[in-house]
Amino acid sequence: MKASRLILLLSSLLAGGVAMASVETSPTTAPTTPAAVQTTPGTPTNLGRVQAFIVRGHIQLIDSNGHATALKRGAFFTEGNTIKTGADSQVLLVFSNGATLKVLENCEVKVTLFRQQPFDSGEEGAFLRLSRDPSRSNVILDVSNGKIFGAVKELDKDAGSTFVVNGPAEINGVS
DSSP states (O other), X not given: OOOOEEXXXXXXGOSSSOEEEEEEEOOOSOOOOOHHHHTOTTOOOSBOOEEEEEEESOEEEEOTTSOEEEXXXXXXXXXXXXXXXXXXOEEEEEETTSOEEEEOSSOEEEEEEEEEOOOOOSSTTGGGGXXXXXXXXXXXXXXXXXXXXXXXXXXXXXXXXXXXXXXXXXXXXXX
C-alpha cells in the first residue's frame, strides 16, 4: 500500500446527504493538523462529545497526558483523546454532530479537534438518530495507523461545519 498524506474534507463532498468513507493507513510519522481549520473565525468554543456506542475487544482511551484506560461501552470523551484498538477489536464511535466512525483492529485515531455550537439535543444519546448536523461543528481526526469507516450526516456548510480526516492513507471509497 502506498503511504500518502490524506486530508479528507467531507463537508465539500456533501450535497444534502450522508458521506461515507473507508480509509486505510500504514504506519508513518504523525500527520499535522491544518492550522487554517483551527483558526477559522467563528469556530465554536464548546467541546463536542464522542460516545463509544459499540465496543468489542481491547480498546484503549488515551488522554492528552498519555494516560490509558480501557474504553467501555457508553463512555463519553472529547477532543484531545486517542482511541487505540488491539487485535480482533473494534469500536463504533458516535459524534454529537451525528457522524459515526467505525475504528477497526490495530488502529490509532486521535480526536484532535471537535468543537460544536450548543444545541438542544432533546434526550441523552440521541446523536445516532440525527439526520443532519444540528449546529456548526468542526472536527479534525488524525489517523496514524489502521483502518476506519465513517459516515458524516449532512453538515451545515453555510455555517462553516467541517469534518477533516488526516493521515497517511489510501481512500478505499467515498460515496
